[in-house]
Amino acid sequence: VKYVDEYRDAELGRALSIEIAAAVQPGRHYKIMEVCGGHTHAIYKYGIDDLLPDNVELVHGPGCPVCVIPMGRVDDGIALAREPGVIFTCFGDMLRIPGSTESLQDAKAGGADVRMVYSPLDALRIARSEPDRHVVFFAIGFETTAPSTALTLKRAKAEGIENFSVMCSHVTIVPPLKALLESPDLRLDGFVGPGHVATIVGARPFEFIPADYGKPVVISGFEPLDVLQSILMILRQIEGGEARVENQYKRVVPQEGNLRALEALAEVFVLRPHFEWRGLGFISQSALALSDAYADFDSERRFVVPGVRVADPKACQCGEVLKGVIKPWECKVFGTACTPEHAIGTCMVSPEGACAAYYNYGRFAREKVVV
Amino acid sequence: VTDAPVCITCGDVAVPMRVVATGGEDGLADCVTEDGDAAEVDVALIDAVTAGDAVLVHACVAIQRLETEAVA
Numbered sequence: 001v002k003y004v005d006e007y008r009d010a011e012l013g014r015a016l017s018i019e020i021a022a023a024v025q026p027g028r029h030y031k032i033m034e035v036c037g038g039h040t041h042a043i044y045k046y047g048i049d050d051l052l053p054d055n056v057e058l059v060h061g062p063g064c065p066v067c068v069i070p071m072g073r074v075d076d077g078i079a080l081a082r083e084p085g086v087i088f089t090c091f092g093d094m095l096r097i098p099g100s101t102e103s104l105q106d107a108k109a110g111g112a113d114v115r116m117v118y119s120p121l122d123a124l125r126i127a128r129s130e131p132d133r134h135v136v137f138f139a140i141g142f143e144t145t146a147p148s149t150a151l152t153l154k155r156a157k158a159e160g161i162e163n164f165s166v167m168c169s170h171v172t173i174v175p176p177l178k179a180l181l182e183s184p185d186l187r188l189d190g191f192v193g194p195g196h197v198a199t200i201v202g203a204r205p206f207e208f209i210p211a212d213y214g215k216p217v218v219i220s221g222f223e224p225l226d227v228l229q230s231i232l233m234i235l236r237q238i239e240g241g242e243a244r245v246e247n248q249y250k251r252v253v254p255q256e257g258n259l260r261a262l263e264a265l266a267e268v269f270v271l272r273p274h275f276e277w278r279g280l281g282f283i284s285q286s287a288l289a290l291s292d293a294y295a296d297f298d299s300e301r302r303f304v305v306p307g308v309r310v311a312d313p314k315a316c317q318c319g320e321v322l323k324g325v326i327k328p329w330e331c332k333v334f335g336t337a338c339t340p341e342h343a344i345g346t347c348m349v350s351p352e353g354a355c356a357a358y359y360n361y362g363r364f365a366r367e368k369v370v371v
Numbered sequence: 372v373t374d375a376p377v378c379i380t381c382g383d384v385a386v387p388m389r390v391v392a393t394g395g396e397d398g399l400a401d402c403v404t405e406d407g408d409a410a411e412v413d414v415a416l417i418d419a420v421t422a423g424d425a426v427l428v429h430a431c432v433a434i435q436r437l438e439t440e441a442v443a
Contacts (some may be wrong), residue, residue, distance in 0.1 A: 118410075118430070118431065119430045119431035119432070120430070121411075121413065121431050122431070141430070144385065144429050144430075144434065145429065145430050147416060147432055147434065148413070148429065148430035148431060148432040151413050151415055151416070151432060155397065196385045196429060196434070199385070199427070199434050199435050200434060251437075251438075252427060252435050252437070254435075258416055258417075258434060258435065260415065260416045260417075261416045261434065264415075264416070
């Protein structure tokens with residue numbers, strides 16, 4: 001497949017690895033954050049960290065939408081799932097995220113009608129076929145996923161469907177990055193930027209990082225050579241005393257983003273004043289709610305949602321992992337009390353979660369494509 | 372090594388697909404992956420597609436066109 005095979009070429013990987021080694025100064029430590037969970041997954045699947053010099057450290061960012069959902073939000077979802085007549089739909093990974101006492105999967109086992117879907121459109125199809133029930137879709141995801149929810153809501157409105165609503169938990173990428181850059185305990189030298197979020201929003205939203213904080217950002221694709229090349233581009237900026245937004249993923253990411261998607265987002269959503277992130281706390285204007293034009297499709301306006309607030313479990317250090325302050329294995333419960341089968345923290349549930357990526361590829365079967 | 376299941380919400384699963392037929396239910400396009408997995412895809416966010424075009428799909432929405440040779 002073009003765009004896949006050519007970006008996994010072992011020879012080119014070795015060449016990039018050598019160029020990276022030549023680009024760094026031996027006495028200096030470089031801390032680079034990959035924002036997106038997809039990059040974290042690729043880094044551990046392909047052993048990309050093993051191809052880097054010891055003084056180039058990768059830090060895993062908050063870009064896994066499942067991992068950042070706080071427990072209270074899961075509890076709210078379960079409360080909705082238990083409403084009489086409700087069919088509660090969500091993506092598969094949300095089923096296993098622990099709430100304060102149980103997960104959506106447990107609620108399903110207890111009799112709630114919880115169903116996994118692959119897209120919001122699937123949830124709308126259920127609403128069409130079961131007009132006597134009310135279908136709630138638990139919408140999560142960054143700007144890559146939000147357009148799918150927006151298009152589905154536009155369809156639902158055009159069709160006059162009355163038994164469908166969305167519990168909107170979409171989040172935006174820039175506010176948590178700002179929060180991380182303001183964080184005193186984390187000193188980063190550059191960012192591997194999220195390629196598919198940028199496909200929607202374009203490169204401009206990331207320009208504040210070099211402009212206000214003097215750090216380079218390279219928007220990156222998801223194949224191993226993409227990530228290696230992006231790291232090299234970041235290191236070259238650092239060594240050249242530069243800081244700007246570069247686009248390594250030009251074959252997909254247009255500078256201005258996807259204007260139709262941005263229009264759909266602007267019609268259907270508004271920014272929430274604040275939203276709670278697991279481990280990061282409340283971050284202002286960091287999530288989306290439905291606009292007044294779509295109030296009839298807002299689960300939080302159609303039902304009484306408890307608005308539960310629950311502190312993260314004490315043993316779990318997902319917050320520190322999400323901020324890149326500690327590595328997954330440094331968490332007290334990593335691989336012992338917390339495993340993908342019995343997760344305490346969200347980072348272990350989603351395959352893009354940093355902990356699950358370490359657990360799945362680091363401990364058992366790290367696949368190496370190069371060297 | 373088999374792939375760990377990948378979460379649908381992550382940008383990681385924006386998959387290249389080829390358009391097989393257009394004008395389906397509600398203007399959705401029938402698409403397939405290289406492995407033959409089929410899906411009905413909303414193509415409202417990109418310029419009009421025809422059979423044979425390659426698109427990048429996330430949560431059943433095409434978010435970008437790809438060069439046609441991108442999908443076998």
